[in-house]
Amino acid sequence: MPYSEKLADRVREALSVAKKLEEKKMFTGLCFMVNDKMCIAVHTDDIMVRIDPDRADELCAMPGVQPMIMKGKSLKGYVPVDAAVISKKSTLQFWTDHALEFNKKAKSSKKKK
Numbered sequence: 001m002p003y004s005e006k007l008a009d010r011v012r013e014a015l016s017v018a019k020k021l022e023e024k025k026m027f028t029g030l031c032f033m034v035n036d037k038m039c040i041a042v043h044t045d046d047i048m049v050r051i052d053p054d055r056a057d058e059l060c061a062m063p064g065v066q067p068m069i070m071k072g073k074s075l076k077g078y079v080p081v082d083a084a085v086i087s088k089k090s091t092l093q094f095w096t097d098h099a100l101e102f103n104k105k106a107k108s109s110k111k112k113k
Helices: 005-014 053-060 089-103
Strands: 021-026 029-034 037-043 046-050 068-070 073-075 078-081
Touching: 005 029, 005 037, 005 089, 029 089, 037 089, 046 089, 053 078, 068 078
Parallel strands: none
Antiparallel strands: 021 029, 029 037, 037 046, 046 078, 068 073
């Protein structure tokens, strides 16, 4: 199932304060890169947020959030957030704010040429 254009528009608006924002289509979703670093991805009607790994346990305890599991392993710096949780503008802003705050200290995985 492709990503929600409506949700992508909402995320785009919430991230509009970012100085260097880029969008990349990845798999069946849309990834928002800030300063050449993955920040938030929209997939179907939910989002995956890049967060501070040191806050993962705290943030995963919130409703509609769980640890990110890929190939049987936990990715501590990423969390999927259910569509129901981000239906309110204030809650979506909460998650985009967390992603932008961590983005300041996150390392870029951009490969050097």
